[in-house]
Amino acid sequence: MRRLSAVGLASALGLLAGEFALRSGHTAAVAGCLVSTALVGGLISLRGPVLSVTGMQLLLGATVGSGIAVSGPWWQAPLALLSGVLLVTFLSTSPWLWRRHRIESDHLHAVYRAAAQALAAVGTPHAEAARRSMTLALNDAHDVMAPELAAATRRRAEDPDALRLIDALRLAVRLGEVVSALVGEGRPLSPGVADLPLKMAERLLPAGRSTATDQGPFWAEKSVPERDLRSPAVRALVELCETAGTEAATDVVLSAPVRPRPGRTVRLRYAVLLSGCVLVAYISAVLLHGPRGYWLPMTVAFIYKPDFGPVLRRAVHRCVGTVVGVAAIGAVALLTGNAPYALIGTVAAFGALMAVGVRHHYAVATTGLTGIVFVLVDLLGDHRTLYGTRILDTTLAAAIVLVANFLVWPDSAGSWAAAQTEAALIAVRRYRDLAPSATSAQRQTLRRAAYRRLADARRAAAQARAEPLPPKRTLPDWEATITAAEQVCDAVTAEILATAPGTTGGHAPDSA
Numbered sequence: 001m002r003r004l005s006a007v008g009l010a011s012a013l014g015l016l017a018g019e020f021a022l023r024s025g026h027t028a029a030v031a032g033c034l035v036s037t038a039l040v041g042g043l044i045s046l047r048g049p050v051l052s053v054t055g056m057q058l059l060l061g062a063t064v065g066s067g068i069a070v071s072g073p074w075w076q077a078p079l080a081l082l083s084g085v086l087l088v089t090f091l092s093t094s095p096w097l098w099r100r101h102r103i104e105s106d107h108l109h110a111v112y113r114a115a116a117q118a119l120a121a122v123g124t125p126h127a128e129a130a131r132r133s134m135t136l137a138l139n140d141a142h143d144v145m146a147p148e149l150a151a152a153t154r155r156r157a158e159d160p161d162a163l164r165l166i167d168a169l170r171l172a173v174r175l176g177e178v179v180s181a182l183v184g185e186g187r188p189l190s191p192g193v194a195d196l197p198l199k200m201a202e203r204l205l206p207a208g209r210s211t212a213t214d215q216g217p218f219w220a221e222k223s224v225p226e227r228d229l230r231s232p233a234v235r236a237l238v239e240l241c242e243t244a245g246t247e248a249a250t251d252v253v254l255s256a257p258v259r260p261r262p263g264r265t266v267r268l269r270y271a272v273l274l275s276g277c278v279l280v281a282y283i284s285a286v287l288l289h290g291p292r293g294y295w296l297p298m299t300v301a302f303i304y305k306p307d308f309g310p311v312l313r314r315a316v317h318r319c320v321g322t323v324v325g326v327a328a329i330g331a332v333a334l335l336t337g338n339a340p341y342a343l344i345g346t347v348a349a350f351g352a353l354m355a356v357g358v359r360h361h362y363a364v365a366t367t368g369l370t371g372i373v374f375v376l377v378d379l380l381g382d383h384r385t386l387y388g389t390r391i392l393d394t395t396l397a398a399a400i401v402l403v404a405n406f407l408v409w410p411d412s413a414g415s416w417a418a419a420q421t422e423a424a425l426i427a428v429r430r431y432r433d434l435a436p437s438a439t440s441a442q443r444q445t446l447r448r449a450a451y452r453r454l455a456d457a458r459r460a461a462a463q464a465r466a467e468p469l470p471p472k473r474t475l476p477d478w479e480a481t482i483t484a485a486e487q488v489c490d491a492v493t494a495e496i497l498a499t500a501p502g503t504t505g506g507h508a509p510d511s512a
Contacts, residue, residue: 001093006054008085011061012078018065019074030066031282034297037062038278042271045307046262052307059278059301067294068377104165105205107141111172112201114138116194118179123188128486131183132458135451138176142448145169168204173444174240175200180451181233181497184490189234190225196237200244232498259456260423262416269409274304277404281397288392295390299397302366304405306412310466311405314362315398321357321366322394325350326387328367329374343375350375410470417457417464421478424453428485432492443496450489458482 014037021033041055061081070077095102114134121130145165175197182189228234262270281300285293303314329346336342354368370390405412431450435443461478469475 001089003050003053004085004089004092006050007057008082008089010054010058011085012081014058014061014063015065015081016061016074016078018062018067019070019077021062022066022069023074027286031279033062033066034059034278034282035275038275038301039271041301042274043267045305046267046270048261052305056301056305059274060298063278063294063298063301067298101161101165104141104145107137107144108165108168108172108205109201111137111141112175112197112205115172115175115179115197119182119189119194119197120191122182122194123186127183127186128483131180131490132455132486134176134179135455138172138448139452139455141169141172164204168201171200171204171240171244173448175237176451177444177447177493178233178237178240178497180447180490181494182231182237184487184494185231185233187231190228192224193228193234193237196224196241200241203244233494236497259452260420266412266416270306270412273404273408274300277304277400280400284396284400285393289389293393295393296397299394300401303398304401306405306416306463309362310413310463311401312467315402317361317363318366319391319394319398321363322370323391324363325367325370325374326390329371330387332371343379347372347375406468406470413460413464413467414475417460417478418476420453420457420460421481424450424457424482425485427453428489432488435492435496447489447493451486454482454486454489 017033017037018030021029024030037059041059043055044051045055046052065077111134114130114137118127118130118134121127179197224234224238229238277300278297281296282293285296299318303318304311305314308314329350332342332346336346350368350371352368354365354372357363357365357368374386374390427446427450431446435446438446457478461482464475464478
């Protein structure tokens, strides 16, 4: 709801600004509108996921509003856009009425499955990768559950389903500690041990409308061989399973660790470069096509999103997706003769393709979007043959972004990866130095912050590797540093559980 509301209002505001600029009849007004919205959008884009999409949609709204002349009063187009946002909101949220908490439950299930896979991989070369997958699943569950955590402390504290989900998340946090310790120990485990997280999930998150049911005692120790019980971490895991569903893990603080964001200088540089790229794209569109050349600046807005992934990869996928989309919509037009109902069906098909692509591959999403834009612009009365033009514009927009990013700011991805790695190392050192004498709640907070920062650093390093480098320049081996830091965290966790195995239970001592 927060994302849809922000996106709808930003798009409508951008569309309104672009429409006023277009109706003024001055090219300079359109250019000024685009540069201004690009500057504002760029400044807010690197401040978080919701603001990132909001900033992009503000610029896209201004681009479309200043590039497509729509008949009717000035308020009609923004109102139509907001009506579409309301329709999407209704269709997105109505399943909540009969599948309440389904999204949160699915993410929590993913954590317990990832924990089971990590335990099965202990003692193999895949153990670290499996533990990292569990960390990412726990990060996602933390993010998804954040609104639920806030609501539980206010108006919905009496909701038993919400409280059970919160307890499941608390146990998942403690489960992550035990799994990390077992990965650090490196001794292979029996299948009975690896299955314990799945049994916990069955108990904590059973199928059905209500999750707040009492299923009686759960004796996990019977399924664990005696040789595995020699490990303090395995005993801690058994104890954790025994308490699942019987008591709340009140010693776990569930506030999600704050992720570091780019500084003011980085945000300002990105905003200025984005504005410059949009201005060059608009001037190029005017010189090539005259007025209504919205495709070039719109493509720049889509491609130049470094927080969405490597810029080079987005540029290549954008070009490939546009070519495929143009070919597909050309084939549809040839076969159907632009019959209205055929166009409506085409929009639905390309919309489904775009929805799949958003989750799985940017080129697929671009293919769907290209087809949709072609059909909707045709329905608005623009029947020009633009197949070759769109391919040319997309290629030119990609070139503008790549030149700006790699000639003007070639070290952007590398600098961010270095900063993320340094922040992760600081979090690891804090965990190493403070955790042995911290309370259980403080220890969990320190550990979650360390592992989350390490996951962010690894993602930033992978993105930096995917970008081209200037000649004679090599990147530091961030991955080796991050891996070593992860092993330090695993070792610290294992040592704490070995010296105080009761710390995973509900009656943890204040220090270990």
